[in-house]
Amino acid sequence: MNKIIENIEKAEATNSLTREEIIDILYDNECNEVLYKAADRVRKKYMGDEVQLRGLIEFSNICKRNCMYCGLRSGNKNIERYRLMPDDIIELAKKGVHYGYRTIVLQSGEDDFYTIDKMKYIISNIKKLNVAVTVSVGEKTFEEYKAYREAGADRYLIRIETTDKKLYDAMDPGMSHEDRKRCLRDLKKLGYEVGSGSLVGLPNQTIESIADDILFFKEIGADMIGIGPFIPNADTPLKDANSGDFHLSLKVMALIRILLKDINIPATTAMETLDKNGRIIALQSGANVVMPNITEGEYRKLYALYPGKICINDTPAHCRGCITGKIQGIGRTVGKGKGFRNKASEKK
Secondary structure (H helix, E strand, C coil): CCCCHHHHHHHHHHCCCCHHHHHHHHHHCCHHHHHHHHHHHHHHHCCCCCCCCCCCEECCCCCCCCCCCCCCCCCCCCCCCCEEHHHHHHHHHHHHHHHHHHHHHHHEECCCCHHHHHHHHHHHHHHCCEEEEECCCCCCHHHHHHHHHHHHEEEEECEEECCCCCHHHHHHHCCCCCHHHHHHHHHHHHCCCEEEEEECCCCCCHHHHHHHHHHHHHHHHCCCCEEEECCCCCCCCCCCCCCCCHHHHHHHHHHHHHCCCEECCEHHHHHHCCCCCHHHHCCCCCEEEEECCCCCCCHHHHHCCCCCCCCCCCCHHHHHHHHHHHHCCCCCCCCCCCCCEEEECEEC
């Protein structure tokens, strides 16, 4: 039997692979379908057929960071900046609950306008709507994370982007890889469900470092992992770089499902930018979460992380109906709960 298929079968049976075995699978392109089907079976076994929907509010595109790959980088002078006021964010969350979302995701650039008091006000008021609250606003101090948690935040998303320190330093000037990892440790300590993830296809990224990313997510005990292909933005220094590969991103996601069997994995919008059925393909290859955008109006266009972002001209109501139809079209159902991680070993 093909050694790659043997390793995929071993992974499905044991939820374990060595670094070398992961590297071999990532290099191989003959057995992709075998890998995707195995990931889908692991997803079905541990997560069932429910797809968790999470309403995403992108409330500010102002960012003090200058990451080389990101359209929101502080050095981008071509982007029209915006920030929503706390009460406007809470209103969007109320509409999200009306559309049927049981988790609200608050995401922004690293914008210091949102002080601890403002964030506590936003989080605590949204928490009153009987939803789970996920926050994704970048690197903060332990005290800030603690304040958000006490105000009611349940989950926090902060992508490591790459575990390769040299690559991280090149991609994220003025930032510290150790600080990034410290944030993940702090969040774990404070009892958050912790989400991380990586970009696949960054310039000078190696297959070996991607394998290290996967093992890192297992090591930190992540509760949610988002994987997206790198998509070059014309307003960044990486504008002429090649896009990440859709299938390599899908393989990374599938391996994460098999090795971290019971975590939440979103089918990311970037997948659909590279393939018009990208999110559905991801849902059939291990993913179990979709995060439709519930930001309204022109702000949907202005949160321009990368070009070709899907659904920027849709209304939140249309997005909700559209994704529900797609989910039902592949024989899955929309989850009715808040979508907390159910660890296989300890049912919550």
